[in-house]
Amino acid sequence: MLQLSYIHENTAEVIKRLAVKNFKAEEIVNSIIEKDINRKKIKQDLEKNLAYANQIAKEIGALYKSGNISEANEKKEITKQLKETEKQLNQQLSVLESEVDQLLVQLPNLPYHLVKPGKTADDNEIILQEGYIPESTNNLPHWEIAAKYDIIDFELGNKVTGSGFPFYKNKGAKLQRALVSFFLDEASKEGYNEYEVPLVVNEASGYGTGQLPDKEGQMYHIGLDNLYMIPTAEVPLTNIFRDTILRAEDLPVKCTGYSACFRREAGSYGKDVRGLNRLHQFDKVEIVQIQHPSKSYETLENMKDYVAGLIRKLGLPFRILRLCGGDISFTSAMTYDMETYSIAQKKWLEVSSISNFESFQANRLKLRFRDGNNKTQLVHTLNGSALALPRIVACILENNQTPDGIKIPEVLVPYTGFDMI
RNA sequence: GGAGAGAUGGCCGAGUGGUCGAAGGCGCACGCCUGGAAAGUGUGUGUAUGCCAAAAGCGUACCAAGGGUUCGAAUCCCUUUCUCUCCGCCA
Numbered sequence A: 001m002l003q004l005s006y007i008h009e010n011t012a013e014v015i016k017r018l019a020v021k022n023f024k025a026e027e028i029v030n031s032i033i034e035k036d037i038n039r040k041k042i043k044q045d046l047e048k049n050l051a052y053a054n055q056i057a058k059e060i061g062a063l064y065k066s067g068n069i070s071e072a073n074e075k076k077e078i079t080k081q082l083k084e085t086e087k088q089l090n091q092q093l094s095v096l097e098s099e100v101d102q103l104l105v106q107l108p109n110l111p112y113h114l115v116k117p118g119k120t121a122d123d124n125e126i127i128l129q130e131g132y133i134p135e136s137t138n139n140l141p142h143w144e145i146a147a148k149y150d151i152i153d154f155e156l157g158n159k160v161t162g163s164g165f166p167f168y169k170n171k172g173a174k175l176q177r178a179l180v181s182f183f184l185d186e187a188s189k190e191g192y193n194e195y196e197v198p199l200v201v202n203e204a205s206g207y208g209t210g211q212l213p214d215k216e217g218q219m220y221h222i223g224l225d226n227l228y229m230i231p232t233a234e235v236p237l238t239n240i241f242r243d244t245i246l247r248a249e250d251l252p253v254k255c256t257g258y259s260a261c262f263r264r265e266a267g268s269y270g271k272d273v274r275g276l277n278r279l280h281q282f283d284k285v286e287i288v289q290i291q292h293p294s295k296s297y298e299t300l301e302n303m304k305d306y307v308a309g310l311i312r313k314l315g316l317p318f319r320i321l322r323l324c325g326g327d328i329s330f331t332s333a334m335t336y337d338m339e340t341y342s343i344a345q346k347k348w349l350e351v352s353s354i355s356n357f358e359s360f361q362a363n364r365l366k367l368r369f370r371d372g373n374n375k376t377q378l379v380h381t382l383n384g385s386a387l388a389l390p391r392i393v394a395c396i397l398e399n400n401q402t403p404d405g406i407k408i409p410e411v412l413v414p415y416t417g418f419d420m421i
Numbered sequence B: 001g002g003a004g005a006g007a008u009g010g011c012c013g014a015g016u017g018g019u020c021g022a023a024g025g026c027g028c029a030c031g032c033c034u035g036g037a038a039a040g041u042g043u044g045u046g047u048a049u050g051c052c053a054a055a056a057g058c059g060u061a062c063c064a065a066g067g068g069u070u071c072g073a074a075u076c077c078c079u080u081u082c083u084c085u086c087c088g089c090c091a
Helices: A004-009 A011-020 A026-065 A069-104 A142-148 A154-160 A170-189 A203-209 A234-239 A293-314 A360-365 A389-399 A410-416
Strands: A125-130 A193-196 A227-229 A245-247 A253-262 A281-291 A318-322 A334-342 A347-356 A368-370 A376-378 A380-388
Touching (some): A011 A026, A026 A069, A170 A193, A170 A380, A234 A253, A293 A334, A380 A389
Parallel strands (some): A245 A368
Antiparallel strands (some): A347 A380, A368 A376
16 A cells, blocks of 8 residues: 555655556545544644643652542542543544545555556557467367366366366376476576465455455455465465564565465456466466565566566467556556467467565555664565466467377476376 | 463563563674673664654554553453463364
């Protein structure tokens, strides 16, 4: 969430920059400022009141000690009054605080200056495109390949759980395991610390990374215990550092983790969700960095290049997009999307999203570091998929078809133990 | 799941109604001592927020979380959460 002090000092700029995200902020921002000024005033009154009450309480203590009971009792009368005022001020304060808070969480993160305005995904900028794309082929879509080689069973998933929860079988299951291991090993080589994370998180964690409030609908919720199934390992990985103060020399903090990801994907139907294109449960290796504010964009570039390198090693044609204001997420300041090309489906599939959240998450997480002057300052957080499996698998299956079967990318062979499906 | 004990600053740990933001120790920072270091020694060392141009200073809140009793709560009461021990169950 945005910092109140920043909104106060840069009101016009906040409104202007949020317009790049097609967000009309004026009304909310003005309301926040008005309420916050009011809040501050009431808080000051309350604190004066409390200071006075504290002082009297001390005096009463002293009077009792010296045996001056009657004067002590007189003073008690004064405090009764004070308590009444205190109660009222407190009530007003908590109302205003929650109102300000409610408005504040509605404001998206400010887009970075490089983010162009735009309405939809069509307005995203293509930064780079790489790899050979044939004009036309007779390659089968992956759902047919999956059935032909008996490696992914969608119907079985349907029977046991529901649509969007496939079973991976035989060489399909081994390919999953190989990809996860490959991605984790690569991340380790790059200096990321590996974690195995809880697959469910509490409410505070959901709030910390920005899934809550408002995006409850995206997550599976376990009502009995009030826990949420994670939509990405970003949530537990980033929340490791909730409520912490790091030392400047600890930065950057780099961590990675594999997890199954669970997404309700309410409202998605049709051909986009065919096969592996959109699932309720899928596997992903995530990378997260916590970085000094002055270096976060340099880091974003590094992360983007790292993920591009992974795709290159897998031998898939891909492109990198810088998302426009209209397509960028609520919490992100700037995002690169990675898309690999499926030659059977003849379309680009998003396989990674790499974002700089600047201090937006850190502010909610209360994740800070001590700077040179020993002051605490919010860090910047970044994360990216490196990578999400299903669409990578779809592209491997669709692009690598040969008369002898599906060719496994060379880098994966040590992990799979076979080079053909 | 049952019974009991507990939760205090970066860590350990004292504190059962007032002078407690909290003794003492460890750690850390700076200084003295030293040729240099260790030892010794001195000083300092939480977070948030407000007043202030800023610093200094001062106010307020925070001793698991929330509520209550009281003029006054780390300390008493209630609720919740978590941890530990024993028992039960169990991959």
